[in-house]
Amino acid sequence: MALRLPRLIRAVPRPWIARRDPEGSGLHGPRIAVIGNCQAKGVAEAVRILLPGARVRLIPMSTLGRRAGGLDAFAATLGDCDHVFCQPFPAEFFPEGGSEALRARLPRMRLFPAIVFTAFHPDAVYVGDLASVARVKLVPSPLGTYHSAITLFGFLQGLPRERIVGLFREDVFSRLGYLDAWDLAAADLIASSRAIGFDLSGELLRWSRGGLFMHNINHPRLSVLGDIAARLLREAGLAPRSVAVEAYAPDALLDDPIWPVYPPVATLYGVAGSTVFKRRQRRGAAPETLSLDAFVAESLAIYRDQPRESLTCHRVEHWRGLPDVRALFES
Template sequence: MIGNCQGRGVARAIELLCPGSRVTSLPTARLRRDFRDAGTLTRALEGHDLVVAQAFPDGLLPGGFRTVRAGLPRLAVYPTFVFSAFHPDQIYVGEGGSREGFAPSPLGLYHSAIAVFGFLRGLDEARTLRLFREDVFARLGYLDGWDASARALLAAAAADGCPVEREFLLWSRRGCFMHGINHPKLFVLGDIARRLLVEAGLPARDVEPDAYLPDDLVRDVVWPVYPPLAERYGLPGSYLFKDKVRGRGPARLHDLPGFLAASFSVYRATPRARLDGPRMRAWAADPAVTALFDAG
């Protein structure tokens, strides 16, 4: 099993669904440390009954993912899930390319785009707080992002050779199927695990993994579905931001004023050049958006 943080849920679901299976997880983040190149990784995986993997960037290992794919006939690729319609305000900022390049936030590396841009425009926390309202969300495109998000997810899955049109329809009927822009809920990963087993001709129990397994990703950051978006999608909404659980401690929740105060505190200690990214540049170049923020 090769994958990012989403891979843990797929691996656990496979172990549940396929009795007697032994799954070895290779986190994508550790491949560069553990393997010299893609050929070394490929040789280490030979002899397994099934290798399931998310595609990784070519620059991660010399030879790239295409070498692994070509050398392992029993390789099954599953998609990397990114879906922002429920959480359009959640972004990374910074140089990207690696975790070290992203700017920190009170919730690890996840930021509110409105909070970042409000800070960059010289607003204080109180004025930025007032921007969390329906007409602002509408102007920023937050209320009509479903179609674009769905197209992007479905296209990416199809490009990986794992089309998910049917599954996507079922996930949508269950409500919000993401904890954040890149953390799907366990029932999504469970469906992928079942599909990988079935398509490989391996047995799969007729059970729902989320009924038996803990959702590891719910211990990570959980971004709220803002009430105006939630109303549009027929979901419960809130402005409660959940931090990653550390050790055995309880989950820590930030309300919106508290989250903005914590965010601005981090931003004041962060070089301004690091608070950058595609959305910040696009908004700065849009007079209507800058006027919206400047009016508060």
């Protein structure tokens, strides 16, 4: 006689599943809109876990520039929300202005910062035209739009692949400032958060004590986004659950590119290090990784197919003016 297991699995709540708010959904909590970049999805999911019953609406920042009717019309669509949590966005998305103009129309709106922290991944940069935030023209890379400054500068200096791979070592990292990046990264994050009235100095201290808290320069781990969500709820006068969000939901940003913490950097901060890069993957698909040699080879192939004038990067332009850095790539 076959043993029949009780059908309890279906009854297990799955708080990470995005829930819509149609009539009869059974959700009766406050209506909350979360507006932002790729980090906003994690904040929205955290809000659903921390505040059961909340009717959460996620609005990706990438959709703002395509909305008809301008900023007034967009503000009107948020009129039935009890709370609006929004990352800062520039005026390029709407003729009437950016997030500050939206907050003037929605006094109950609260800004929260975009998390950018480069100390764990000091070699990762963007390449291309960053002049207009709303219409960025970035050069692709094996990891989407994340490039290695060492690889790019080596290419522009005419170095072969083997020479470039050989530059990924501790003495080079030290000369490039990669082993002294923490204070500047921390100062930048704290300054940007204070600028919108959301000082992250206390949170940063707690995150740093927990080890590695970034997947790459602008993708924090879910625990970080959970902290942001909990604080937004508390400051809105709500009472979030005291739970670790990452224990109840998958980290969606793990599906995006993962930049490794190079071993000399990892040793400095007491975290695990490697030179294995991970591409963006489809949900449920197996991760595809690249060795350092493969990553450099693919990057060089991309650069050879690009107009040389498109390979612009502030870091590289700065290095060109430093004789000691040029000497590293010429010796």
